[in-house]
Amino acid sequence: DGGITQSPKYLFRKEGQNVTLSCEQNLNHDAMYWYRQDPGQGLRLIYYSQIVNDFQKGDIAEGYSVSREKKESFPLTVTSAQKNPTAFYLCASSLLGAGELDTQYFGPGTRLTVL
Amino acid sequence: AQSVAQPEDQVNVAEGNPLTVKCTYSVSGNPYLFWYVQYPNRGLQFLLKYITGDNLVKGSYGFEAEFNKSQTSFHLKKPSALVSDSALYFCAVRDSHGSGNTGKLIFGQGTTLQVKP
Numbered sequence: 001d002g003g004i005t006q007s008p009k010y011l012f013r014k015e016g017q018n019v020t021l022s023c024e025q026n027l028n029h030d031a032m033y034w035y036r037q038d039p040g041q042g043l044r045l046i047y048y049s050q051i052v053n054d055f056q057k058g059d060i061a062e063g064y065s066v067s068r069e070k071k072e073s074f075p076l077t078v079t080s081a082q083k084n085p086t087a088f089y090l091c092a093s094s095l096l097g098a099g100e101l102d103t104q105y106f107g108p109g110t111r112l113t114v115l
Numbered sequence: 116a117q118s119v120a121q122p123e124d125q126v127n128v129a130e131g132n133p134l135t136v137k138c139t140y141s142v143s144g145n146p147y148l149f150w151y152v153q154y155p156n157r158g159l160q161f162l163l164k165y166i167t168g169d170n171l172v173k174g175s176y177g178f179e180a181e182f183n184k185s186q187t188s189f190h191l192k193k194p195s196a197l198v199s200d201s202a203l204y205f206c207a208v209r210d211s212h213g214s215g216n217t218g219k220l221i222f223g224q225g226t227t228l229q230v231k232p
Contacts, residue, residue, distance in 0.1 A: 042222040042225050044222075088156075104149075104220060105161060
């Protein structure tokens with residue numbers, strides 16, 4: 001899991017609440033990513049950011065929001081608009097550039113359960 | 116559209132036997148291909164990648180993968196499986212759609228490898 005930390009490890013949310021998942025990296029990576037993992041579906045990209053104060057929607061951005069105020073931090077907010085938020089959330093980071101450099105490295109994940 | 120397929124949900128192999136986890140891809144342009152492994156309730160660990168050059172790529176923990184352009188495949192292999200290799204394996208391709216390098220990865224659905232003693 002290297003220099004990427006995610007907190008908390010487990011998170012429980014009541015319906016209608018917003019919750020924020022933390023992701024921090026000390027690898028000096030340019031890009032950061034948020035994925036959602038559901039059983040049997042692989043990983044799906046929620047949001048990604050290549051530079052501070054800029055981010056783009058991934059394939060399943062509805063009901064989620066992010067910010068990138070610092071290079072090392074990329075928090076994800078799961079809003080009440082997300083209809084089925086129970087999942088395992090993974091943060092990743094990478095350098096940007098030629099293919100040799102841009103391997104994504106993942107954090108340990110946060111398991112979110114809606115009660 | 117870019118896509119990755121892992122045709123087997125689960126692969127069973129006896130300890131000491133060779134293992135293969137299959138992956139096929141569909142991309143426009145040159146593919147950048149990756150294999151990751153995930154242990155229960157953990158993040159993904161990078162195993163190896165193919166960018167260019169030798170079609171046989173060697174990675175961590177004794178794993179290797181063979182890039183086959185004509186068959187659009189990138190199968191993961193290990194000559195002798197260990198019980199500790201039991202995990203969920205993901206193949207991924209870097210999304211090269213559009214201009215620029217976004218670094219986005221497209222993942223297969225994963226293959227569970229079960230190695231029995």
